[in-house]
Amino acid sequence: MSEILEKVYDPGRIEEKWYRFWEKHGLFTARADGSRPPYCIVIPPPNITGSLHMGHALNNTLQDILIRWKRMQGCDALWMPGTDHAGIATQNVVERMLAQEGADRHQVGREAFIDRVWRWKEESGGMIISQLKRLGCSCDWSRERFTMDEGLSRAVREVFVRLHEEGLIYQGDYIINWCPRCQTALADLEVEHEPKDGHLYHIKYPLEGREGGVVVATTRPETLLGDTAVAVNPDDPRYQGLHGATLRLPILGRKIPLITDPHVSLEFGTGALKVTPAHDFNDFEIARRHHLPAVQALDERGRMTEAAGKYEGLDRFACREKILKDLKSDGLLVKVETYSHAVGHCYRCRTVVEPLISKQWFVAVKSLAEPALDAVRQGRIRLIPEAWEKSFFDWMLNIRDWCISRQIWWGHRIPAWTCEACGRVTVAREDPAACPRCGDRRLVQETDVLDTWFSSALWPFSTLGWPDDTPELRLFYPTNVLVTAFDILFFWVARMMMMGLHCVGEVPFREVYIHALVRDAEGQKMSKSKGNIVDPLELMDAYGTDAFRFSLAAFAAMGRDIRLSEERVVGYRNFVNKVWNASRFTLMNLADFEPDRPDALPLSEVERWLMSRLQEVSGAVGAHLEAYQFDQAAHVLYQFIWHEFCDWYLEFSKPALAPGVDEVRRHHSQRVLADLLGAILRLLHPFMPFITEEIWHKLPGAAGSIMTAPYPVGDPALMDPAAEAEMGLVMEAVTAIRNLKAEMNVPAAAAVEVAVLSDSAQALAMLERHAGAVRLLARVQTLSWNPDGGPPAASAKAVLAAPGGGSVELLMPLAGLIDFREEERRLNREMDKLSREMAQAQKKLANEDFLAKAPAEVVAREQERLATFTEKLGKLKQHQKRLRALLG
RNA sequence: GGGCGGAUAGCUCAGUUGGGAGAGCAUCGGCCUUACAAGCCGGGGGUCACAGGUUCGAAUCCUGUUCCGCCUACCA
Numbered sequence: 001m002s003e004i005l006e007k008v009y010d011p012g013r014i015e016e017k018w019y020r021f022w023e024k025h026g027l028f029t030a031r032a033d034g035s036r037p038p039y040c041i042v043i044p045p046p047n048i049t050g051s052l053h054m055g056h057a058l059n060n061t062l063q064d065i066l067i068r069w070k071r072m073q074g075c076d077a078l079w080m081p082g083t084d085h086a087g088i089a090t091q092n093v094v095e096r097m098l099a100q101e102g103a104d105r106h107q108v109g110r111e112a113f114i115d116r117v118w119r120w121k122e123e124s125g126g127m128i129i130s131q132l133k134r135l136g137c138s139c140d141w142s143r144e145r146f147t148m149d150e151g152l153s154r155a156v157r158e159v160f161v162r163l164h165e166e167g168l169i170y171q172g173d174y175i176i177n178w179c180p181r182c183q184t185a186l187a188d189l190e191v192e193h194e195p196k197d198g199h200l201y202h203i204k205y206p207l208e209g210r211e212g213g214v215v216v217a218t219t220r221p222e223t224l225l226g227d228t229a230v231a232v233n234p235d236d237p238r239y240q241g242l243h244g245a246t247l248r249l250p251i252l253g254r255k256i257p258l259i260t261d262p263h264v265s266l267e268f269g270t271g272a273l274k275v276t277p278a279h280d281f282n283d284f285e286i287a288r289r290h291h292l293p294a295v296q297a298l299d300e301r302g303r304m305t306e307a308a309g310k311y312e313g314l315d316r317f318a319c320r321e322k323i324l325k326d327l328k329s330d331g332l333l334v335k336v337e338t339y340s341h342a343v344g345h346c347y348r349c350r351t352v353v354e355p356l357i358s359k360q361w362f363v364a365v366k367s368l369a370e371p372a373l374d375a376v377r378q379g380r381i382r383l384i385p386e387a388w389e390k391s392f393f394d395w396m397l398n399i400r401d402w403c404i405s406r407q408i409w410w411g412h413r414i415p416a417w418t419c420e421a422c423g424r425v426t427v428a429r430e431d432p433a434a435c436p437r438c439g440d441r442r443l444v445q446e447t448d449v450l451d452t453w454f455s456s457a458l459w460p461f462s463t464l465g466w467p468d469d470t471p472e473l474r475l476f477y478p479t480n481v482l483v484t485a486f487d488i489l490f491f492w493v494a495r496m497m498m499m500g501l502h503c504v505g506e507v508p509f510r511e512v513y514i515h516a517l518v519r520d521a522e523g524q525k526m527s528k529s530k531g532n533i534v535d536p537l538e539l540m541d542a543y544g545t546d547a548f549r550f551s552l553a554a555f556a557a558m559g560r561d562i563r564l565s566e567e568r569v570v571g572y573r574n575f576v577n578k579v580w581n582a583s584r585f586t587l588m589n590l591a592d593f594e595p596d597r598p599d600a601l602p603l604s605e606v607e608r609w610l611m612s613r614l615q616e617v618s619g620a621v622g623a624h625l626e627a628y629q630f631d632q633a634a635h636v637l638y639q640f641i642w643h644e645f646c647d648w649y650l651e652f653s654k655p656a657l658a659p660g661v662d663e664v665r666r667h668h669s670q671r672v673l674a675d676l677l678g679a680i681l682r683l684l685h686p687f688m689p690f691i692t693e694e695i696w697h698k699l700p701g702a703a704g705s706i707m708t709a710p711y712p713v714g715d716p717a718l719m720d721p722a723a724e725a726e727m728g729l730v731m732e733a734v735t736a737i738r739n740l741k742a743e744m745n746v747p748a749a750a751a752v753e754v755a756v757l758s759d760s761a762q763a764l765a766m767l768e769r770h771a772g773a774v775r776l777l778a779r780v781q782t783l784s785w786n787p788d789g790g791p792p793a794a795s796a797k798a799v800l801a802a803p804g805g806g807s808v809e810l811l812m813p814l815a816g817l818i819d820f821r822e823e824e825r826r827l828n829r830e831m832d833k834l835s836r837e838m839a840q841a842q843k844k845l846a847n848e849d850f851l852a853k854a855p856a857e858v859v860a861r862e863q864e865r866l867a868t869f870t871e872k873l874g875k876l877k878q879h880q881k882r883l884r885a886l887l888g
Numbered sequence: 889g890g891g892c893g894g895a896u897a898g899c900u901c902a903g904u905u906g907g908g909a910g911a912g913c914a915u916c917g918g919c920c921u922u923a924c925a926a927g928c929c930g931g932g933g934g935u936c937a938c939a940g941g942u943u944c945g946a947a948u949c950c951u952g953u954u955c956c957g958c959c960u961a962c963c964a
Contacts, residue, residue, distance in 0.1 A: 008926070193961090200964085218964060268963040275964095282962040342961090391892070391959070398961090486959085517958090554912090557902065561893090561957080565900055571912055574926045585923030631902070635911070650923075735930085741918095742930040748919060779921080837908080844907090849944035858907050858945090865908065 005587060005698075009580035011544030015690045019133055022693075027707050028138045030078035032472050039075035040476035041067060042460050042509075043139060044484050044492070045147065046132075047086035048125035049093050054518035054564060055485060056128070057135060057536040061552045062515060062630060063483045064137045068686035069625055071138070072711035078476050080463050081132070081139035083125065085148040087411040087452040088182055088348045094120050094410070110409050110447075117410050131537065136545055136689045138707070143472075145463045147455040148412070155462035156412045156455045157429055159503055164416075164427045168364045169404075171416075171425070175277075175284040176403050178356040179346040180302035184407040185360050186346060187451060188400060189491055191353050193342040200339035201324065202270060204332045205230055208246035208255055214239070215334050217269025219341055220279075221327065222320040224249065225308040226297030227256055229275040231286055234260035236271050250332045251323065252309055261286050278357050294357055302354055316354070361405040361414060361448065365498065369396045372497035375507050381497060382511045384628055388486060395490050402495075404451045411449030418444050457495035460508035467503075477504065481511040489514065513628045516555075516562045534564055546688035547573035553687050554634040575638055576691060579684065582646050583695045586677045589657045593670040595701035601668040605769065606652045608723035613644055614679055619714025621683055634687060641680055648731060649676070652773055678702055679712045686711075725803045729763060730770045733810060736798040737778035740812050743826050744796050751781040755791035757809040763802035793882040796823045799872040807871045820887055824880070831876050838869040 022028060030040075041063050046056055063079060071077035091105075094117050098104055105113045132139065145152060163169040177186040201221045206213040214230055230247055232239040245258045263286060264273045277287030277294035287294060297308050304311040304319050311319045327333040344353040373396050375381045376389060383389050405414060416427045421440035426432050434441045455462070460482075464473040478500075484493060493512055500508030539548050551569045555562045603611060617640040624633035656662070656669040678699055685692040685706050696706035737754055746752060758764045764785060767774065771783050784791075795811040802808050814820060844850050844862055851859060 005923090007924075216964080220964085263962080265963045273964055280962085280964075282964070285962075341964090387892075394891070394960075555901090563900065565913085567913055568900070570926080574924095577926050578924065581924035581927085583923085588923070627904080629904085632904090635902075639911080646923085647928090651921095654922095738929060739931085745918085748929065749921075776921095840908085844945080847944060851944085853944045854907070861908080 005580065005584040005695075007581075007584070009544070009577050009691065011546060011576075011690065012541075014694045015134075015136070015545050018690050018693045019136065022138065022705065022707065023141070025705065026142075027705055028079070028140050029142050030140050030472075030476075031076050032078065032475055033076075034471075034475060036074060036076040038078070038475045039067070039070040040078045040080065040479040041481055041483065042080040042463055042479055043082065044482075044488070045082045045084040045145075045456065045459060046128045047089055048083045048121055048128070048146075049086050049089045050128050052128055052131035052135070052536055054534060054536055056132075057548070058515060058518055058552045058556065058562070059483060059485065060132055060135055060137050061549045062513070062556060062628075064135070064549075064689075065553060065630065065686040066481065066483070066625070067138055068689065068707065069711060071707065072682065072685065072709060074710070076475075078143070078472070079137070079139045080143055080145070080476075080479075081129075081137075081141060082145035082459075082463060083128065083147070084456055085121075085146065085411065085452060087406060087408055087449060088184065090117060090121070091408045091410040092182070092348065105409065113409055134537065134540065134545065136549065138689075143463070147452070147459070151465070152455060152458070152462045153412055155458050155466055156450065157415050158467045159458060159499065160412075160415055160450070160454075161427055161429050162503070163363065168367065169361060169427075170364065171359065171361050173357055173359050174362070174403075175281055175355050175357050176360050177344065177353045178300065178358065179349065179351055179353050180300065181349050181351040182346060182408070183300060185358060185403050185405060186353060187403050187453070190347045191344040192347050193344055195340055196343040197338065197340050198343070200269065200337040201327075201333065202335035202337075203250060203274075203327060204334050205247040205250060205256075205274075206332075207242075208248050210245075214242065214247060214258060214272045215270045216272045216274040218274055219339060220320070221323050222304070222311075222316055223276040223279045223297060224274055224323070225252060225304065225311065226276045226278050226295040227274045228277055228287065228292045228295055229256050229259050229290065231259050231261045231264050231273045231275050232271055233264040233266050234262060236264075236266050238271055250330060251326055259286075259290050259292075261289065279355050281355055284355075284357070296357065298354060298356070300356065360403050361416075361450075363402040363404055365399050365402050368498035368502055369399050369494075371501040372396060372494060375497060375501060381507050381509065384511060384513050388489065388512075388514050391486075392489065392494065396494060402451075404454050405446075405448040406451055407448055409449065411452060412455060414446040414448050414450060416446040418446070420444060453491055453495060456492055457499040458503070460496055460500055461504050473504075478507045479509045481513055482509040483513045483515065485517055486514050487517065516557070518555075518562045518564055534566075539566070539569055543569050543573040544576060544690075546691045547576045549689075550575065550634060550687050553630040554638070556630040575642065576688060578642055578646060579680075579688070579691060580695075582641070582650060583677060583681075583698075585650060586673055587695075587698055590670055590674055590700055593674065593700050594667070595671075595674070597667060599668045599671045601664065603672065604656075605723050605726055606649065606773075607672050608718075608720045609727035610645065610649045610676065611718050612720040612724055613640065614676065614712070615714040615716065615718045617714075618679070618683060618712040622711075622713055625686075637683060637687070641684075645676070645680065648727075651777055655772060655776065674699060674701055678709075681706060682709050683712055685709075726766045726769075729766050729800070729803055729808070730773060732800050733767060733808065734774055734778045736800060736810050737774070737780060737812065740796045740798055740810070741779075744812075744814065744822055746812075748779055750779075752779075752812055753782045753784065754778070754780045755784045755787050755795075755811040755813075757786055757791070757811065758802060758806065760802035760804060760806035760808065762804050763806065763808050766803075767808070793886050794820060795879075796826070797876065797879045799875045801868045801872070807868075807875060809875055820883060824883060824887070827876060827880050827883070831873060831880070834869055834873045834876070838866065838873060841866040841869060 044059060067077050067079045095105055160169060177191045179186055198219050200217050200219055202215050202217050203221060204213045204215045216230055227249055242258050243260055246255050247258055249256055263282065275283045275286050277283050277292055278296045279298060295307050296305055298316055299305050302316045304314045306312045311322060324333060346353050376383065376392060383392060416425055417432055418425050419435035419438060419440050420442035422435060422438040424435055424437040426436055432443060435443060460479055461473060461477055464470060464477055466473055482493065496508045547569060551572045554572065617636055620636045621633045653669055653673060656665050681692040681696050693706050696702050741748060756767055768785060774780060775783060791811040792813045794815050795813045798810045800808040814823060841862055845866060
């Protein structure tokens with residue numbers, strides 16, 4: 001026998017070959033000519049600093065499944081790829097490189113630094129792209145974009161200027177989150193709050209001109225150096241006589257007022273709140289209400305300023321210790337409690353962020369949020385699963401202005417120029433040569449750059465060519481679906497909605513499929529610091545990309561975290577190997593197949609059964625993909641291919657495929673087998689692109705790439721309930737006989753006789769038609785049909801329900817094979833089980849309310865069940881009686 | 889503080905309108921049956937977290953409790 005395929009599938013060789021083939025033949029490239037229905041997904045652009053992690057692998061596998069599926073359905077499928085310049089993260093990477101050389105960016109200078117970043121990007125920034133290719137992603141690389149490339153930068157500038165003209169972008173001094181390490185402002189979202197065990201310090205502020213004082217409670221004693229008031233609730237009885245009093249700030253002795261503000265809680269701490277407008281968000285608001293001055297006690301590096309007096313130059317945490325010591329010696333530290341509270345950290349570098357007052361650029365998002373809210377409310381954008389809508393609404397309704405300026409160099413520089421002569425700020429699409437107000441040519445451009453998410457927010461239309469009116473934009477916008485994890489729902493998805501609606505006037509995507517987060521096998525979020533990262537590339541190396549992708553799809557149940565278990569990947573690797581071997585079997589049997597030779601035979605019963613199942617499975621896979629139920633789609637395919645096609649169909653087909661017996665029948669079976677395998681490969685292709693392409697090219701009659709072959713859809717005309725019923729009975733009979741043998745400890749290979757008894761002529765006819773298959777698969781030597789005089793009493797018996805009513809009894813004579821007592825024990829077990837189920841059904845049917853109120857079909861089904869149980873049990877009882885008589 | 893999600897077989901998890909508890913792995917027993925030992929055949933295993941309620945009927949809907957996870961928030 002000629003070895004067409006290796007015995008075990010070896011993915012390594014094949015994957016690279018086919019990816020090159022696809023790229024070479026331009027199979028990923030969208031036509032964008034309107035000749036086919038468009039289907040478009042924009043990739044969530046990975047950071048250029050990143051390398052492929054599990055989140056990427058899942059996210060992109062799901063997108064590729066959708067894109068390959070739609071492409072096979074005949075759509076002009078565009079998967080728009082690209083990367084994100086990741087301002088802070090990328091700058092950090094290059095700064096670290098400089099630090100190793102003993103330099104910093106200020107020594108190098110802005111221009112040279114940016115050159116350096118570009119150089120780094122060219123050398124190392126493409127890693128994730130090659131990793132996506134390794135994963136099999138069928139992105140249209142001919143259209144790959146980068147947030148800092150020329151076209152996208154133009155889109156960024158256009159949007160900035162437009163929003164500024166509309167008064168939706170403004171500049172001003174406000175309190176913002178500041179990262180003292182990255183040296184830049186952060187948006188609220190970029191601050192991650194972590195619970196931290198700290199202390200609540202009770203500090204006494206002495207009253208000016210009278211005895212006593214007011215005790216405040218704070219977690220950050222060092223900020224008292226910037227206090228400009230103490231506030232109490234106006235209704236707090238403890239402080240009624242003190243409103244308007246003057247207090248002396250500890251250590252510095254500065255005089256500050258005691259004010260009242262309803263914001264202050266009566267319950268918390270002492271009811272007295274120290275007000276530090278320059279270093280606390282609430283205090284900033286209070287100060288605005290009361291026109292209090294702000295004293296900046298901390299600088300941009302987190303060190304104390306000269307306003308801190310003798311503490312000037314100290315680091316904020318060192319200062320805290322020093323101040324506590326000084327307060328103690330002054331007798332002003334009244335009490336220290338342990339206290340757990342949330343502390344904000346920079347999402348890029350984990351440094352504790354510092355609220356600071358600073359001049360920054362902001363987007364007024366309220367008016368942008370409203371249309372996005374409406375789009376979701378009206379269903380023009382659908383969030384899937386829907387449960388996310390609530391979070392989305394909550395966030396959008398409480399949205400605060402978005403701080404978009406960053407004090408870094410790598411990014412889109414804000415297109416604003418200040419005139420050195422008259423101070424006028426000009427915001428323009430083109431770099432201005434002179435001040436439009438006074439004509440002076442001494443213009444200084446804003447040094448800040450924009451938040452990376454500002455350019456990401458434009459991604460669905462900037463990548464399609466906006467602000468130009470391109471064919472791509474016309475054809476593919478709005479895109480069909482955005483596939484993402486929930487952790488960037490606010491960061492990115494919401495902002496794309498706002499920008500898309502505002503700039504293009506239409507939603508950026510019609511659906512948002514929000515998938516789970518990948519965690520490790522213990523359910524922990526993967527992170528470098530925990531050391532629990534599972535590298536997707538290692539899994540691909542070990543088990544093959546197809547197995548890995550199929551695993552991810554199978555894991556992707558909606559609305560739940562995924563725990564990555566390597567054992568399951570092994571399981572799906574085995575499935576891939578099963579597909580390989582079923583193909584190997586098929587191809588071995590097709591070695592002499594002539595695809596063009598006519599085949600006059602109609603489909604056999606077995607073939608009609610599997611064809612029927614194939615239609616149902618095809619329909620189900622399509623419906624599941626349509627609903628983003630990737631796990632269900634994978635599961636349906638797995639069950640069908642392994643447990644119906646391989647376990648049963650291939651076994652059934654063996655006799656007809658035997659060479660030299662009936663060549664006409666053999667040729668017919670070959671043709672059907674080739675068709676079936678072709679359909680299975682096509683169904684699997686979006687999940688397992690590599691192995692399916694490899695086998696497709698060896699399959700007689702298959703032409704071109706499987707990528708362009710039509711995806712099977714269920715054809716109702718090929719559904720065949722009669723064939724399904726018939727084969728159902730046959731398979732049940734085979735299983736029942738195998739079961740009798742196994743339970744009776746009869747060797748599987750033993751030549752046994754089986755007598756079939758039935759009151760159903762139809763059932764008998766069905767089994768007789770497939771007698772050969774039953775004998776082969778159940779390993780029975782002879783079958784007898786309703787034998788005269790009945791079968792011997794000394795038998796093991798199984799009872800099946802016949803499809804049209806009645807029953808089928810299978811009797812296997814035990815004489816000389818086993819101990820009858822074993823059969824008695826087995827019978828008891830079986831009868832116990834049946835009795836339990838029967839009692840359940842009887843109880844239901846005895847309930848008059850059930851008969852009266854349950855739908856007729858439910859009642860009928862229950863009656864049918866009861867009848868079946870009763871019949872089976874009766875037959876088994878009778879058998880038991882005869883057996884007992886025999887045993888004495 | 890507010891919100892969301894989860895608790896189903898030893899493990900990891902499905903279970904879409906309420907109507908016969910499932911899969912994979914693990915486990916036990918038997919098989920080199922000429923595609924596959926990464927395999928084949930067969931078996932065992934669950935008070936669906938707990939307590940109430942609605943219903944003829946609840947893993948599924950409602951209320952409450954416990955435990956776990958996440959998001960979000962201006963009580964310092």
